[in-house]
Amino acid sequence: MSRATPIRDGAIIAVDWGTTNRRAYRIEADGRVGDAIRDDRGVLAMAADDYPPALAALRARLGDLPVIASGMIGSTRGWHEAPYVAAPADLAALAAAALRIDDAGLTIVPGVSLLTATRADVMRGEELQVLGAIAAGLAPADALFCQPGTHNKWIATADERIIDVTTVMTGELFALLRNHGILAGMLDGVVADGPAFRDGIARGAGTCDLGSALFEVRAGVLLGRRTPDDAAAYASGVLIGSDVGARAVRGQTVHLLAEGALADLYEVAIEMLGGLTVPVDATAAFLGGVHHLRSHLSE
Incomplete structure (x- = not known):
């Protein structure tokens, strides 16, 4: 230097x-x-x-x-x-x-x-x-971390070393769906915890057919199953539920390296699917x- x-x-x-x-x-x-x-x-x-x-x-x-x-x-x-x-x-x-x-x-x-x-x-x-x-x-030397963002990161450590990382384009997919394609114009509502978001988590976590689950956002609104105001929260729940559900978090402690609204949504999803969240100050x-x-x- x-x-x-x-x-x-x-x-x-x-x-x-x-x-x-x-x-x-x-x-x-x-x-x-x-x-x-x-x-x-x-x-x-x-x-x-x-x-x-x-x-x-x-x-x-x-x-x-x-x-x-x-x-x-x-x-x-x-x-x-x-x-x-x-x-x-x-x-x-x-x-x-x-x-x-x-x-x-x-x-x-x-x-x-x-x-x-x-x-x-x-x-x-x-x-x-x-x-x-x-x-x-x-956080302990052996841990599972989740860092929500445009590209959500799941990071596993052992003996104070990073041993695995999985990046999920959850946030980017939601932004693309909100602004382009057949769901554009349907996802302008507020995304927040509530029945619609939790329904989406359950749907997303229980399927390997994410494309079909997302189209159900449109069909559900058209057929009166879901109100237009709930469509964004439901779609976000589907995406986050699919992301968290693929990690098999049940019984695991997840160290959440984030704060704000998105971190709160991941906390809901992780705990709804059987995990325990521990907040970590990212700064x-x-x-x-x-x-x-x-x-x-x-x-």
Whole structure:
């Protein structure tokens, strides 16, 4: 690192640089969090030439410090690609493969990939939150995590290592259905917990025929089985129920790395299908991940 402050010992700037949003924090040497910045400067809002002045602006606000960044900044759509680390992976493996951009005083944390004889999956950003949750004592070393979002992530860990990841396009599918195709115009109602949402969970969890279950949204409204105002909640329940039902959560503890309305809906679905949810503060998990990661980074 070209900056004088050793990345392992002094204060740093930690950035969760996502697709649409960016969150930056000053972390002191002892792990305490100082000032923070949250904005919409995700990678989709950035061109390659925008990153150096963006980093300079962060330092002007948070201090002239080394920067550790995770998330989509290290993707093919970001600034510099940081190749994936193959699962199983822990914080030491992420640190060993971190991409150092010395002239920018920047370290980019790589994502994690899974490649088996039958499946392929990838993630960027979630890995640091999951491993950070474990390192910070927010979750056990062997755990199942769910991180709802546009692309929902199910992440399994053992011995403080990520051993499996499954990405489900649940949120994206709902957005596509709401805006395109035969259900467009039917899904403008409020999505919230209630009888329609729970009916959808039961339908989605009990079928391998998701396409048919989704068409029933339209047919149910046309035939008077469901009111138009309930169609969106029912369709969301079908999709989330299908997602959660495929994980066989009954009897399992699921660590929910999220907050807000979508997290609440997943909590309902997981517990309705026999699982137990434990909320995990995603910001605290990310900060814990960065703080513990830097102990593995070389000078």
